[in-house]
Amino acid sequence: MADDSNRLVRLLCRPKPLNTKGSDPGIHFWLIGSPFFPPLTVASFLRRIHALPSAASPDLPKESEDLRTLIPRGFEVVGALASGDDAHARAAVDAARTLRNLLYGEGTDRPVIGAVCGFDSGELRFFVSESENATGLESISSVIEERDSKKFVWENGCLLHCELPIKLPLYYSLKNPTDVEKSYVQATEAVIAKLRDPQAVYLLETSNKASQDISPPVIIRGLQLDFSTDLSKIKALADDDDGFDASSLSCSYFPISSKAGSPVFSAELKSYHFSPPGILHPITVFYELSFGETEMKQVEVRRSLHSRLGLPYDRPLLRISNALDFSKLNNNDMVSLQKGSTLLRDVHIGIPSSGVTGGTVSLVQGSYEYFHYLHDGYNDSGWGCAYRSLQTIISWFRLQNYTSIEVPSHREIQQTLVEIGDKDPSFVGSRDWIGAIELSFVLDKLLGVTCKVINVRSGAELPERCRELALHFENQSTPVMIVNMQVYT
Structure with missing residues (x-):
């Protein structure tokens, strides 16, 4: 392994608790970074919680399912941490690359960090693999621990929140087609006006992840968006439409109970955003609201999240009441609509x-x-x-x-x-x-x-x-x- 003294790893935090003494060699943490940070910057460590039953290797498909919703856009997996000696750095790099392919698709090749923690000393050592085809790893001897991590994060990025409510289906009477077109245009223009809000900022990424020639993400403001209203795609629903045409779904496709009268149960999922202590970036969690917060299934979900994020088990940090509340912000002047506490x-x-x-x-x-x-x-x-x-x-x-x-x-x-x-x-x-x-x-x-x-x-x-x-x-x-x-x- 070559030594590269000109490069450095920047740590905004350290994994907690970091105690691999007596543990089996294997992947313990995923390293999270951001393309908006300097290269080889680690913003957080997320614990690996899914492992294959017959080995200490991580269950990467399950890990990717969890991390896909947990990590907010603008942050990504940049490496992995294994316990053992320097030889285990290659396993950490390979695991991180496989996980990245599951999360982001092929063609997302970029430098990946492989970190190892010694069994006895607990010392962290870092290595980097420049690309998927690279045969060797470079040892990084320079490690900087950022003193004011929160300041570093917010000076290099910002938190964006976007909601686009969609209500289906939309029906108008066909007695006067002109009125229908006029109503459609008015509704469309109202949505466009919200999307083109001068204060709205969008991160645009390519949808073709398999392409080898991927353009980098682009940030634009709402005023830069261009819309056109195409009325040629409007069509009326036929009287005998049973609602299975993907281009025109009728109300029969959205009932609470089936046509035979038997109830249809579906999960009521809702996303919540949290900023738990010790985690520099927000995390997103989908909760199934059909279960109460004290139901064992919901408790186990939160327990698993506490384990992955390294949070203590003796205090509520990821309950719905802990979620970030964006409803208190006015879209026009971004000030609180509620009177703040006088205390x-x-x-x-x-x-x-x-x-x-x-x-x-x-x-x-x-x-x-x-x-x-x-x-x-x-x-x-x-x-x-x-x-x-x-x-x-x-x-x-x-x-x-x-x-x-x-x-x-x-x-x-x-x-x-x-x-x-x-x-x-x-x-x-x-x-x-x-x-x-x-x-x-x-x-x-x-x-x-x-x-x-x-x-x-x-x-x-x-x-x-x-x-x-x-x-x-x-x-x-x-x-x-x-x-x-x-x-x-």
């Missing part, structure tokens, strides 16, 4: 370092909203601190999609404590304090979440509990409430 979010971000040398920072994971005195014009100054901390903690569970309940008001918190028998009915509407015990009661009642209360005699003892707090942020990662004369979250 600050993630207020700990940007706080300067304490300056302690050799220390480890332990932080809440995920987002929360910061509730504070006098918010929304409600005067709880001097007594509402624990209520506000409880609201902040519940907002974390909401934003992580563990629950869909609204953040309770002071009165609703008080009512909950009355319902469980902790307080008398006169407590509702009062300005009485609550503390850590009452907070734990409410979380258990509303969310089914148990709490741990740690008692310290003074603030001076708090450093002795630092390891417990660090372990909490590492495993549970929720905000915590600290109570002294005042309450802090």
